[in-house]
Amino acid sequence: MRLNSKPHVLVLGGNFAGLTTARFIRERCKDDVQITLIDRKPYLIFIPNIPIEVFSNHDPAETLHMPIVRVLEKDNTRFIQGEVKEIDIKGNRVAYTPTERPGAAAESIGYDYLVVALGARLAYDKIEGFGKYGHTLSDSYYGNKLRTYLFGGGYKGGPIAIGSARFHQGIKGKPNWLPVAEAACEGPPLEIALSLASWLEEHRLGGAKKITLFTPAKVIAEDAGEAIVTKFLEIAGKMGFGYKNNTQDIKLVTEEGIQFTNGESLEAELKIILPNWEPHPFMKGIPIVDEAGFVITDQLMRNPDYPNVLAVGDSAAVTVPKLGALGHTEAEVAAKQIAKDFGRIGAEEADKPFRPAVFCIGDMGHAKGFYIHSDTWYGGKLSVFKMGHTFYAMKLAFKEMYYRTGGKIPSWGIPLSELVADTLV
Numbered sequence: 428m429r430l431n432s433k434p435h436v437l438v439l440g441g442n443f444a445g446l447t448t449a450r451f452i453r454e455r456c457k458d459d460v461q462i463t464l465i466d467r468k469p470y471l472i473f474i475p476n477i478p479i480e481v482f483s484n485h486d487p488a489e490t491l492h493m494p495i496v497r498v499l500e501k502d503n504t505r506f507i508q509g510e511v512k513e514i515d516i517k518g519n520r521v522a523y524t525p526t527e528r529p530g531a532a533a534e535s536i537g538y539d540y541l542v543v544a545l546g547a548r549l550a551y552d553k554i555e556g557f558g559k560y561g562h563t564l565s566d567s568y569y570g571n572k573l574r575t576y577l578f579g580g581g582y583k584g585g586p587i588a589i590g591s592a593r594f595h596q597g598i599k600g601k602p603n604w605l606p607v608a609e610a611a612c613e614g615p616p617l618e619i620a621l622s623l624a625s626w627l628e629e630h631r632l633g634g635a636k637k638i639t640l641f642t643p644a645k646v647i648a649e650d651a652g653e654a655i656v657t658k659f660l661e662i663a664g665k666m667g668f669g670y671k672n673n674t675q676d677i678k679l680v681t682e683e684g685i686q687f688t689n690g691e692s693l694e695a696e697l698k699i700i701l702p703n704w705e706p707h708p709f710m711k712g713i714p715i716v717d718e719a720g721f722v723i724t725d726q727l728m729r730n731p732d733y734p735n736v737l738a739v740g741d742s743a744a745v746t747v748p749k750l751g752a753l754g755h756t757e758a759e760v761a762a763k764q765i766a767k768d769f770g771r772i773g774a775e776e777a778d779k780p781f782r783p784a785v786f787c788i789g790d791m792g793h794a795k796g797f798y799i800h801s802d803t804w805y806g807g808k809l810s811v812f813k814m815g816h817t818f819y820a821m822k823l824a825f826k827e828m829y830y831r832t833g834g835k836i837p838s839w840g841i842p843l844s845e846l847v848a849d850t851l852v
């Protein structure tokens with residue numbers, strides 16, 4: 428389908444990375460391009476705030492679903508609610524099936540530029556026993572399941588295990604500066620452990636001593652850098668948290684606890700798990716991906732073999748760890764690349780490469796938060812770790828700013844919070 432004679436930019440995925448990229452492309456390219464965005468659902472889920480909402484007994488489906496259709500409409504970006512089924516890289520086409528009602532017939536759409544922002548499949552279904560005995564906080568369904576368990580009297584006060592399954596990162600095309608991670612995203616386990624300890628205290632059910640953090644890696648949250656992790660483990664140890672590292676992977680989740688592939692196990696009544704971030708099955712083996720199925724890009728977010736194909740967010744191979752903050756930075760880079768092609772900006776401005784830094788603001792309960800900003804894992808020198816009430820307020824304010832701007836947080840959004848947190852607090 429060719430909508431009109433203007434070049435067509437097709438964005439796949441409308442959560443953090445896809446929505447932001449589509450909006451930045453429109454801002455920078457004005458009416459030089461027609462833009463279409465496909466997502467299976469017409470709203471964004473504000474994933475980082477699911478734990479905060481659940482521990483406050485709020486339904487994340489009510490508080491964290493941001494409709495995207497009106498926002499896109501205002502940008503003159505066409506939205507298709509459909510399930511992407513196949514990407515034909517050589518033929519410049521994407522096959523999809525509309526998802527509003529079951530029974531829709533398959534269709535396809537052509538593109539001049541493709542932006543892949545489809546995130547990843549959170550592979551809970553590959554963890555034996557998870558469906559029956561596991562909990563997590565990565566979407567509204569699982570958030571509400573844990574909320575019902577905690578606030579509905581399901582939790583009986585027993586031990587709690589929080590941690591990750593093994594992440595399988597691709598190596599093909601990996602730049603030398605990018606380390607290999609054994610867990611996809613370990614900010615959430617830290618945040619969940621700290622805020623759940625506060626929740627236990629507030630509900631007179633104990634505190635940090637009930638909770639053991641586990642990781643498949645040598646150290647938890649290694650991407651935050653050695654200095655920060657050492658400090659975190661010192662603080663967490665003093666608070667009473669248990670800690671188990673080198674678990675390798677999760678073998679089995681049972682009613683009694685978790686068995687790991689290194690032969691060890693953890694007794695736990697409540698098991699909160701972050702799984703492997705896996706590429707979608709239809710991504711595997713196509714000409715733009717690594718052996719895992721993540722899209723290979725350079726630091727300008729273009730695929731080296733197909734420069735009209737860009738990838739941002741969790742579906743890009745260089746996004747490690749799988750952090751929304753990295754996807755946001757990549758969205759700006761990708762939009763500038765397309766704007767450069769239309770002569771809207773010069774190479775000097777557009778060709779500033781993506782430079783990763785771990786940026787995380789986490790809830791700790793009791794209206795406090797922690798702040799991590801570090802690039803030492805990638806060879807840099809930035810290493811900031813702070814805690815306090817300011818960061819809790821910043822976490823809430825960031826979501827408000829995101830909603831108010833419809834996902835187009837001004838480019839100063841993150842630098843401003845960096846300035847406040849890195850220098851003034």
Ligand SMILES: Cc1cc2nc3c(=O)[nH]c(=O)nc-3n(C[C@H](O)[C@H](O)[C@H](O)COP(=O)(O)OP(=O)(O)OC[C@H]3O[C@@H](n4cnc5c(N)ncnc54)[C@H](O)[C@@H]3O)c2cc1C
Nearest residue numbers: 440442443444467475510511546565740741749750751752
């Ligand atoms: C509990 C938790 C807390 C987190 N906290 C933080 C945090 O504090 N800070 C931070 O930076 N990051 C955090 N993250 C990570 C962050 O959520 C992800 O990095 C971010 O969501 C990635 O954005 P994305 O747009 O690339 O992918 P996603 O958010 O996964 O979005 C992908 C989109 O593609 C759509 N899609 C997928 N497949 C198809 C298909 N076949 N057809 C059509 N549409 C499809 C989906 O519906 C979705 O809208 C957290 C993650 C978790 C689980």
